Amino acid sequence: MPNFVDVILPLPLDNRFTYTISEEEAVFLQNGMRVAVPFGKSKVYTGIIAEVHNRAPEVYEAKPINQILDETPLVTQNQLEFWKWIASYYMCTEGEVMRAALPGAFILESEHIVQLQKEAEFNESDLKDDEFLVVEALQNQSSLKIKEVEALLDKKSVLPILNRLMAKDIVVLSQEIYEQYKPKRVKYIKLHESYESEDAMHQLLDELSRAHKQREVVLNYFSLKAKSLKPINAKELQKISGTTASVLKSLVSKNIFKEYYLNEDRVAFEGEITRSHIEFNEYQLKAFGQIKAAFEEKTVCLLHGVTSSGKTEIYLKLIEEVLNEGKQALYLLPEIALTTQLINRLQAYFGDKVLVFHSKYSMNERVEVYQNVLKAGEGPKVVIGARSAIFLPFQQLGLVIIDEEHESSFKQYDPAPRYHARDAAVVLANLFKAKTLMGSATPSLESYYNAVHDKYGFAELSRRFGNVMMPEIEIVDIKEKHRKKRMTGHFSDRLLKEIEESLAEGEQIILFQNRRGFSPILECNTCGHSPQCPNCDVSLTYHSHSNQLRCHYCGYHIAMQKRCMACHSDDISTKGFGTEQIETELKALYPDHKIGRMDQDTTRGKHGYEKIITAFEDLEIDILVGTQMLTKGLDFRNVNLVGVMNADNLLNFPDFRAHERSFQLMLQVAGRAGRTKKRGKVLIQSYNPHHQIIQQVSTNDYAGMYKEQLQERYNYKYPPYFRLVRLSLKSRDFSKTNEAADWIAKAMQNVFKQNVLGPEFPPVARIRNEYYKNIMLKIPQNQSLGKTKAVLYKILISFNAISAYRSVRVIVNVDPM
Incomplete structure (x- = not known):
């Protein structure tokens, strides 16, 4: 009989931990169930069972588990294998993967609870003021959490006070594991059984002849009941009757109505299926045939389709085929902004089979989607979501679609695991022997x-x-336009003429500027000083709507300065421009037109994206200014002009992918123009119009860009010819960071010779008062990735053993973007 379990804990620790179980528990427990286990001196964590076995640990004595939290496994065997692969490939721990993979509500935390002793005897005059406050609060309610005691006494450290009360045998401290997920409960109304016969019903209406409002509610109840067999929602009944909650309450207290509650999904689909047939044109048919043929031999296929060529219809057809086979489909998108537009299209075909999963959802909503995917018995589903959707508990995955597969948003930066959802999704599909389509x-x-x-x-x-x-x-x-004085603010005369023509014809316009805020630099014209962030190596960005200078790295902000902080001159000006400044200039130029802005500042809420996109689709906005959120595959029918305000700040970026990215961004934003009948127009403003990439964008020459960039990657040893692993070291001590980086770089150079670059400071070398230094390792195609990582692990273990560098953190990023 197995009597041990290996448990994955949500901690950044390399190994699984072994606990003992009783015989009854051994019969019941399965891999993927949650258990509450003690860890360390006093902590209790939720762990996931990875294996049930009978091998006792050699180094420590196994503790027994505290309690079992699930009746059936919450994590599937395939998920456990997938977690293991992610941890080993991206050089992180299974605990970190578990934190990322499970909605927070499933990872219960232990909290100390303060309660009064049952037969506590004490004299109030012996208690100090703060002790008395705690006891008084506990006499009014049965228990308090430590956080509540802190709030009550307005103190950070309350443990000394609680220790004194425990020493006097007045209170006890206990640990409680609490569930964070609360199902949504909805109130429904039904008629009391005694009024169900026709006579009783007429009698009831006679009795209520004087209580007009109550009679109105009862009549509305009957009309709703006649229309549908669904249970009757209390709020809906109240709304239709145009009354208040108190009228309903009095009907319940008279025993005419009964209240009852039902648990309801927060993410239920309410609408109708409006489309059932997908029609292809000849080009789509040909591409669909190519995909089907490719899937005969290979598991992954790439669909290269120009913007607005109808890739989504092909995805829908493939999803339909997979759902008909009774399997699940996963549709991955890089941006939440995109999901809002696509959800409607998917729901029009597949109705309530569509599940949506992304980070703007509340924790409770994510729990519900997770549980819906886990219940495979409830029929095939299609999940649409951002990168974290790869962690859902698929049962029979048949197809993975990765739309806009080139997007860097598929890469997770912080915290670990620093996975790339596109690459991880291919591995996930292979676990299920499913097909992957990248578009x-x-x-x-x-x-x-x-x-x-x-x-x-x-x-x-x-x-x-x-x-x-x-x-x-x-x-x-624009260099030429500046010379000839033909610029109005940041607009060339050419762009303004096109904007005016489009507005006159009632068409919409998109303007792209890849920087939010009003202006990135505020500069004194007398001494040249510009306000810097005290915590990071960057200048503060001016935001006009809040009249603040803000740091985009750590969030530090101060009020806009009227004078120079160094020499007190009042001759200050702003340099550079962001979306906010473009918006301000447009409002001055076109006061009669509605200008919208879409960037991180305007899309903060859960429905932030939806509101802006819907307003633009409903023609409530004439000109939409935005950052790269606008460039993703959004489909606007009435946009005929797209303007790129400044192409140069994309190209001049210290990154080997800068040119490829600029090409992608500009071509994608250009693709938003002229998607219906009339040919669209795109204007790209640049100080360097003859730049190779800008020329390739203007002729839509992807093959030319590919050949040229590939040659450069080959010459300078970058992907796809070499794999990359970046080590970032950070600490608050500048010299420690430097010394530690030199130590690791030397250890790596001893093994990998000239394939180690650095250590060097990144473009922003200090963030939140921590200094950063990077080391890059290039791995040639013929060198084993597994062995390379094993050597790296050994170097990092040796490094972690050096006590002088204990304060320095090393972040390993495999395949950095």
Whole structure:
């Protein structure tokens, strides 16, 4: 009989921990169930059972588990294997993967609870003031959490006070594990059984002849009952009757109505299925055939389809086939902004089979989606979500679609696991023997390289849907325009003329500027000083709507300065521009038109994206200014002009992917123009109009960009020819960071020779008062990735053993973006 379990704890520790179980528990326990276990001196954690066995641990004595939290496994065997792969590939721990994979509500925390002793005897005059306050509060309520005691006494440290009360045998401290998830309970109303016969009903209406409002509620109840068999929602009845809650209450107290509650999904689909047939044009049919043929031989296929070519319809058809086989489908998107538009399209076809999962959902909503995916018996589902959706407990996954696969938003930066959802999704699909389709108008170099070298299947859509022409792209030389004094603010005369023509024809416009805020630099014209963030190595960005200077790294902010902080001159000006400044200039230029802005500042709430996108679709906004959120595959029918305000700040970025990214961003934002009948127009403003990438964008020359960039990657040893692992060291001590970085770099150079770059400071070398230093390791194709990581692990273990560097943290990022 097995009498031990290995448990994964939600902690950044490398190993699983073994606990003992009784014979009865051994019969019941399965892999993937949650158990509450003691850890350390006094902590209790929720762990996931990874294995039930009978091997006793060698180094320590196993403790017994505290309690079992599930009746059936919460985590599937495939998920456990997937977690293990992510932990080993991205060089992190299973505990960190568990934290990322499970909604917070499933990972219960232990909390100390303060309660009065049952037969406590004490004299109030012997108690100090703060002790008396605690005892008085406990006489009014049965227990208090430590946090509540802190709030009550307005003190950070309350343990000394509680210790004194415990020494006097007045209170006890106990640990309680509490469930964080609360189901949504909805109040329903039904008629009391005694009024169900027709006579009783007429008698009731006669009795209520004087109580008009109550009679009205009862009549509305009957009419609702006649229309539908659904239970009657109390709020709905109240709304239809136009009365208050007190009228309903009095009907309940008279025993005419009965109240009852039902648990309800927060994420239920309310609408109707409006479309059932997907029709392809000849190009879509051809691409669909290529995909099906590729799936005969390979598990992954890349679909290279120009913007607005109808890739989504192909995805829908493939999803439909998978659902008909009784399997689940996963549709991954890089941005939450995109999901809002696509949900409606998917629900129009698949109704309540569509589940949505992303970080703007509340914890309770995420728990419900997780549980819905886990219940495979309830029929096939399609999950649409951002990168974290790969962690859901799929049962029979048949298809994974990765839309806009080139997007860097698929990469998780902090905290660990620093996974890339596109690459991880391919592995996830392989676990289920499912197919993966990647789609993009501007595929990443790595994916295109894999398709060209026959590792992936390949399909192409080279025509826009409805034979609409690709937009006409024009480059405006703003250096020349400045010289000839033809600029109004940040707008060239050419762009203003096009904007005016589009507005006159009632068309909408998108303007792209990849920087939020009003202006990134505030500068004194007398001494040249510009306000810097005290915690990071960056200048503060001016935000006009809140009249503040803000740091985009740590959130530090101060009021806008009227004078220079160094020399007190009042001759200050702003340099550079962000979305907010463009919005302000447009409002001055076109006071009669509605201007909207879409960036991180305007989309903070759960429905932030939805509101802006819906307003733009409903033609309530004439010109929409935004950051790269706008460039993703959004589909606006009435946009005919797209303007890129400044292409240069994309190109001049210290990163080997900067040119590829600029090409993708500009071509994607250009793709928002002219998606219906008329040919769209795109204007790109640049100080360097002859730059190779800008020229390639203007002719939509993906193949040219691919060849050129690939040659550069080959020359300088970058992906897809070499794999990268970046080590970032950070600490509050500048010299410690430097010394530690030198130590690790030397240890790595002894093994990997010239393939180690650095250590060097990143462009922003101090964030939140911590100094950063990077080391880059390049791994050639013929070198074993597993062995390389094993050597790295050994170096890091040796490094962690040096007490002088204990304050320095090392962050390992495999395949950094």
